[in-house]
Amino acid sequence: MARLPARERAYHDLKYRILEGRLPPGTTLLETEVASLLSLSRTPVREALIRLEEEGLVDVRPRHGITVRALSIEEIEQIYQVFSTLEVKAAQLTARRGISAADYERLDGILSQMERATKRGDIAQWSELDDLFHAELVALCGNPRLQGMLRQLWDQQYRARIAIAGLRPLPVISDKEHRAILAAIRAGDEAEATRLHQQHRDRADTLLLSLLRQQQGQPSGG
Structure with a gap:
């Protein structure tokens, strides 16, 4: 993981936390909170969140952060x-x-x-x-x-x-x-x-x- 670009580290780290339930469905975080959680800057975190939204794992709302999606x-x-x-x-x-x-x-x-x-x-x-x-x-x-x-x-x-x-x-x-x-x-x-x-x-x-x-x-x- 340490050798990956920051955006890839952010993507894989967040995805792992979501899949393993460490960020359970319904969890809501500001972009700045996600960046702090991962010890990364906001730019790679933003790119990672876009990918995760495309995969249906999170909902992203500008200025309101992200919410981990709960599937019905x-x-x-x-x-x-x-x-x-x-x-x-x-x-x-x-x-x-x-x-x-x-x-x-x-x-x-x-x-x-x-x-x-x-x-x-x-x-x-x-x-x-x-x-x-x-x-x-x-x-x-x-x-x-x-x-x-x-x-x-x-x-x-x-x-x-x-x-x-x-x-x-x-x-x-x-x-x-x-x-x-x-x-x-x-x-x-x-x-x-x-x-x-x-x-x-x-x-x-x-x-x-x-x-x-x-x-x-x-x-x-x-």
């Missing part, structure tokens, strides 16, 4: 509808292209670590590995445009996942689903990989939205 359940549901559809397509393309023995071993190793985290009840570690597993599958799909679109949506869905991390049950079912998805991809069965990944995303997204509604005191149906 409906917005999060829309994000997941797109995000999950693209991720399922990535799994299909990865199965079509095939994976090397080294790729399989790496993915298999990640799943083994996830299963051990599940046994320990370490949801935080499991979630990090889950992100890594899904990112690896997307990285192998061979479609840079699809990868770029998923990256744009990743930040917003990540905040929703962090919000309910302490509420989710042990991911035993997800571990089994991941194993089945990887087996289908290894076999080059794109139809089965697509079916299994769609099933996995549908169940996981339904659980996440239900937990978000529970957290906000809404009925689980909406």
